[in-house]
């Protein structure tokens with residue numbers, strides 16, 4: 001049985017997984033850094049990189065242990081090299097290069113965004129390409145036309161904040177902790193999503209772009225209307241906070257679902273695969289389900305546990321392996337989004 005060790009360190013999760021050639025996940029480990037970044041209400045790149053240095057070897061050991069194998073059993077080693085935080089990417093890549101060199105096994109660099117979409121392929125246990133791929137995470141909100149798992153053409157993305165970033169920033173405005181997505185979603189369950197008509201950018205335009213910074217500003221003014229004394233989250237009633245959360249969540253969910261449906265119509269590919277942390281959101285999932293069903297499109301959502309960053313989705317490395325697309329030790333990180 002051939003085995004790949006996949007390593008993930010693009011942002012603030014250090015993760016490793018062992019995946020067999022039949023795509024069975026034999027062992028997986030994720031070390032979250034949420035606690036370290038909490039008091040800054042966002043990821044601090046230098047703190048993230050240093051934490052990766054401390055965690056990468058224990059996380060690899062744990063994944064191997066869970067899989068019941070050692071470095072000597074590996075057929076290849078894979079690592080996400082793009083996109084992400086430069087110094088965080090470097091830690092994962094250095095570990096992967098060291099293993100490839102020490103064991104004399106192939107090295108496979110993978111695209112983190114492609115991997116998020118591949119989580120849908122893993123869960124489906126069947127072919128899902130070609131498709132439109134939607135990645136909604138803390139760093140990205142992007143639509144791609146996937147011709148196959150490794151060939152994706154960028155259709156468009158956010159021109160300012162990512163969807164997850166908007167969740168995190170609005171959560172901070174509402175006095176919730178970091179990362180704010182899950183906490184905001186919980187608060188929203190108590191609120192009325194129709195209470196406030198927040199903006200839904202670009203939904204009436206064909207261009208496949210997103211913008212969430214205006215929505216964030218609208219939330220700020222819902223808390224503290226212009227010309228009135230500034231109010232803190234703690235001065236809002238529980239009902240006001242819940243209504244703002246629910247109305248914001250629905251605005252994001254509808255915007256995402258409408259733009260994704262437009263992308264399907266424009267490409268003529270009738271299948272949508274969705275991954276990334278925000279794809280774990282209950283209302284986002286429901287809106288995507290509703291709008292794709294209305295049009296008769298096929299929808300594949302990454303399983304909740306594979307939405308946020310993990311190394312299991314590094315199974316995409318097998319696609320490169322079977323094509324013989326190995327990387328040399330000179331491979332470098334590419335922090336920005338490849339077009």
Ligand code: KG4
Pocket residue numbers: 011136137138139140163164165167168179180181182185276277278280281282307308309
């Ligand atoms: O994919 P991910 O783990 O990291 C990046 O690659 O960015 O996504 C993290 C983002 C955070 O912004 C977090 O607040 C958001 O995903 N998130 C959610 C939920 N779970 C995670 N946002 C809304 N609702 C959720 N249930």
Ligand code: ZN
Pocket residue numbers: 112116137276277308309
């Ligand atoms: Zn991610």
